[in-house]
Amino acid sequence: MTSFPRKAAVLALTCWAAAAAGTAGLAAEPPSLRKGPLPMETSCVVCHRELDGAALEPVTRAADDVHFQKGLACHDCHGGDPEAGMDGDPSAAHDEARGWKGKPSRLQVPELCGRCHADPAFMKRFDPQERTDQLAEYRTSGHGRRNAAGDAQAAVCVDCHGVHGVRPVTDPRSGVHPSRVAQTCARCHSDASLMAPYGLPTRQHEQYQASVHARALYEGGDTSAPTCNDCHGSHGAVPPGVSSVANVCGSCHTREATLFREIEARKGMDLEACIQCLICHSNHEVKPPTPEMLGVGEGSTCTGCHAEGDAGWAGAATMAEGLGRLRRRLAEASEQLDAAEHAGMEVGPDRFALQTASDQLVEARVLVHSFDIERFSKAAAEGIAAADEGVAAAGRAFRELRSRRNGLALSLVVIAAVMVSLILTIRRIERR
Amino acid sequence: MSTALQDKTRGAMGWLEERVGFSQILEMGRHKMVPVHRHTVWYYLGGMSLFLFGVQLATGILLLLYYRPSSEEAFESVQFLVTKVPFGWLIRSIHSWSANLLVFVLFLHMFSVFFLRAYRRPRELTWVSGVVLLLLALAFGFSGYLLPWNTLAFFATQVGTEVAGAVPVAGGFLLRLLRGGEQVTGGTLTRFYGFHVAVLPAITTAVLGLHLYLVQRHGMSVPERVQARAAMPFLPSFLLRDLVGWCAALGCLAFLAAFFPWELGEKADPFAPAPAGIKPEWYFAWMFQLLKLLPAHVLGVEGELVGILGISAGGVLWLMVPFLDRGEGRRSALLWALMGWAAVAAIASLTAMVYLIPGSS
Numbered sequence: 001m002t003s004f005p006r007k008a009a010v011l012a013l014t015c016w017a018a019a020a021a022g023t024a025g026l027a028a029e030p031p032s033l034r035k036g037p038l039p040m041e042t043s044c045v046v047c048h049r050e051l052d053g054a055a056l057e058p059v060t061r062a063a064d065d066v067h068f069q070k071g072l073a074c075h076d077c078h079g080g081d082p083e084a085g086m087d088g089d090p091s092a093a094h095d096e097a098r099g100w101k102g103k104p105s106r107l108q109v110p111e112l113c114g115r116c117h118a119d120p121a122f123m124k125r126f127d128p129q130e131r132t133d134q135l136a137e138y139r140t141s142g143h144g145r146r147n148a149a150g151d152a153q154a155a156v157c158v159d160c161h162g163v164h165g166v167r168p169v170t171d172p173r174s175g176v177h178p179s180r181v182a183q184t185c186a187r188c189h190s191d192a193s194l195m196a197p198y199g200l201p202t203r204q205h206e207q208y209q210a211s212v213h214a215r216a217l218y219e220g221g222d223t224s225a226p227t228c229n230d231c232h233g234s235h236g237a238v239p240p241g242v243s244s245v246a247n248v249c250g251s252c253h254t255r256e257a258t259l260f261r262e263i264e265a266r267k268g269m270d271l272e273a274c275i276q277c278l279i280c281h282s283n284h285e286v287k288p289p290t291p292e293m294l295g296v297g298e299g300s301t302c303t304g305c306h307a308e309g310d311a312g313w314a315g316a317a318t319m320a321e322g323l324g325r326l327r328r329r330l331a332e333a334s335e336q337l338d339a340a341e342h343a344g345m346e347v348g349p350d351r352f353a354l355q356t357a358s359d360q361l362v363e364a365r366v367l368v369h370s371f372d373i374e375r376f377s378k379a380a381a382e383g384i385a386a387a388d389e390g391v392a393a394a395g396r397a398f399r400e401l402r403s404r405r406n407g408l409a410l411s412l413v414v415i416a417a418v419m420v421s422l423i424l425t426i427r428r429i430e431r432r
Numbered sequence: 433m434s435t436a437l438q439d440k441t442r443g444a445m446g447w448l449e450e451r452v453g454f455s456q457i458l459e460m461g462r463h464k465m466v467p468v469h470r471h472t473v474w475y476y477l478g479g480m481s482l483f484l485f486g487v488q489l490a491t492g493i494l495l496l497l498y499y500r501p502s503s504e505e506a507f508e509s510v511q512f513l514v515t516k517v518p519f520g521w522l523i524r525s526i527h528s529w530s531a532n533l534l535v536f537v538l539f540l541h542m543f544s545v546f547f548l549r550a551y552r553r554p555r556e557l558t559w560v561s562g563v564v565l566l567l568l569a570l571a572f573g574f575s576g577y578l579l580p581w582n583t584l585a586f587f588a589t590q591v592g593t594e595v596a597g598a599v600p601v602a603g604g605f606l607l608r609l610l611r612g613g614e615q616v617t618g619g620t621l622t623r624f625y626g627f628h629v630a631v632l633p634a635i636t637t638a639v640l641g642l643h644l645y646l647v648q649r650h651g652m653s654v655p656e657r658v659q660a661r662a663a664m665p666f667l668p669s670f671l672l673r674d675l676v677g678w679c680a681a682l683g684c685l686a687f688l689a690a691f692f693p694w695e696l697g698e699k700a701d702p703f704a705p706a707p708a709g710i711k712p713e714w715y716f717a718w719m720f721q722l723l724k725l726l727p728a729h730v731l732g733v734e735g736e737l738v739g740i741l742g743i744s745a746g747g748v749l750w751l752m753v754p755f756l757d758r759g760e761g762r763r764s765a766l767l768w769a770l771m772g773w774a775a776v777a778a779i780a781s782l783t784a785m786v787y788l789i790p791g792s793s
Binding site for chain 2: 344345346348349404405407408411412415416418419422423425426429430
């Protein structure tokens with residue numbers, strides 16, 4: 001009888017041999033959820049648990065794997081017959097006659113995953129809302145097209161989702177969780193040697209980390225903030241074309257995108273040439289918009305295209321002046337209401353009314369994208385009027401405060417007079 | 433004034449006199465004598481408490497005209513009162529400042545009675561009713577604090593009612609009784625409003641009536657070893673002096689209201705995290721600090737429970753002082769005075785810790 005360590009060694013060798021061959025055909029049908037030993041009790045796990053290194057790794061990571069948790073087991077991807085392995089001969093489990101396929105090659109991975117993930121009937125058994133278009137989308141992506149062309153370097157499912165230990169997207173430890181997507185993409189896209197054959201740049205991740213989007217995601221903890229896949233797509237990842245940039249940015253910045261499109265319709269301008277949003281805001285390194293970006297001063301993005309004397313130059317100057325006035329007046333109103341509040345006055349409702357000025361500031365900043373001076377000026381003027389009302393309310397609060405103190409002085413005089421007259425009365429009575 | 437009008441006025445007064453008997457009341461006031469000695473000044477604290485209670489009653493009724501007791505409208509109604517209603521800010525500020533001044537004066541009044549040993553036979557029940565009135569004032573303060581439904585009040589009420597919930601055996605019942613459920617909600621606000629404007633005033637009226645009757649029946653207590661130099665009639669001498677003090681208190685309230693209007697803060701949000709540095713009202717601060725200073729367990733019993741039981745036992749002992757202090761002579765007087773000063777020192781130092789030591793609350 002063969003001893004267990006020997007059996008294990010035979011098993012490991014068989015596995016690696018099959019893996020090296022890497023060409024085992026893949027079943028066309030998705031695995032069925034069958035009755036039998038639990039995924040962690042199959043002979044695959046029983047034997048591999050006794051091995052070391054790469055042969056042990058699938059077992060140690062299986063507990064975290066969403067597939068194992070849902071009832072799938074090793075042979076659902078690798079084929080073979082785990083029950084045969086239980087009879088004492090581990091190599092029987094790796095018998096090609098019993099469906100053993102070994103380790104799929106990188107070129108085969110998308111189809112292997114797609115057996116289940118592209119099968120709506122199968123996936124519905126786990127989640128009726130689950131998407132099943134990932135494989136179709138992948139085939140349209142840069143990665144998928146290269147994979148189909150036989151490029152084994154092109155990213156496949158396991159490069160992003162991992163293998164043995166695949167966690168759901170909602171798990172923050174998953175490489176495809178929003179908080180980790182950028183690092184996952186950067187593993188390849190920041191690797192100069194890997195990107196060189198494709199002629200792709202490698203500074204995107206570095207630039208993204210300096211962006212307002214990354215700040216919202218990493219510092220603000222806002223997982224809805226955009227990361228790589230929100231602009232490029234995930235399974236169908238491609239760089240957005242020049243003509244679709246406004247649509248991509250507009251999927252979140254809807255009003256700005258609509259206003260931008262209106263310019264084309266209203267003025268018959270072709271804005272493709274200026275690469276739309278990117279010309280002012282950049283792409284990966286999207287900086288928070290600053291007051292200096294608008295106008296004709298230092299740091300202006302307008303002066304990159306417009307020259308002194310043209311209408312764009314004058315418009316930029318007008319808008320910058322309007323926004324500056326609104327911002328200053330709003331700050332003044334807020335400061336004065338703070339002072340009135342510190343003096344003990346209740347200014348809650350006035351502060352609430354000042355919200356209109358803040359809203360108009362946001363509105364005016366958005367309307368910059370319409371390049372329509374009239375619309376912009378109207379919003380800015382409404383904001384300035386609301387801020388003026390805030391300043392006036394603070395003034396009223398201070399006048400009220402003064403009148404209270406004057407009233408107090410008067411009442412104290414009256415009270416003091418009453419006290420003196422009472423004391424005099426007491427003396428007069430007691431003298432009698 | 434014409435003779436005809438004078439006749440009519442006299443007639444009306446006579447009509448009232450015949451039915452009410454004002455002259456008898458005035459005569460009683462003139463005959464009631466107040467002893468004059470070096471401690472007479474403490475006698476004015478009772479009258480001052482009564483005046484401040486009157487201010488509370490008057491301003492409270494005015495606040496009722498605008499206040500709406502629901503979590504949706506309470507904050508807004510107080511905000512409306514202090515910003516839009518003429519002198520609404522003054523009424524609310526005076527109500528809040530007067531409440532605090534009342535509690536302070538009640539503490540002074542109680543300790544003055546304690547150190548003068550004015551609670552001794554036959555004034556035991558005057559003391560008991562007085563202590564009950566102080567407890568009622570604290571209950572007024574606790575229930576009224578929540579009514580503007582602002583953030584600080586909300587979380588202070590949450591902490592305060594949690595303490596009540598830690599009382600052995602009846603804790604759960606007390607917690608639900610106070611909160612009107614398991615959590616502090618709009619239901620708690622409505623309940624506290626009911627306590628503040630109906631239940632507590634009804635009980636206070638009865639106990640205050642008893643207290644005033646007992647004061648009237650037994651007169652002012654003259655401390656042992658103090659020789660009264662003379663006596664003054666309650667009417668008009670003592671009452672006029674009282675009035676001088678009341679005018680001073682009114683001026684003080686007006687000053688506080690004008691220079692330090694009572695803050696409204698922000699509307700309570702039950703889903704927001706508790707802000708840092710939540711403190712109870714100053715008159716509960718010493719209890720709060722004591723509970724915080726106790727270790728998690730004392731002799732195997734939960735520290736908070738030990739604190740609550742200790743404070744309750746202290747309160748009962750304080751209430752029973754007239755029945756425990758039966759000794760005569762200097763030694764007994766010294767012993768009780770020492771106990772009194774120990775209580776004052778403990779309350780003052782624990783309160784000071786909350787406000788003076790950073791991070792202690």
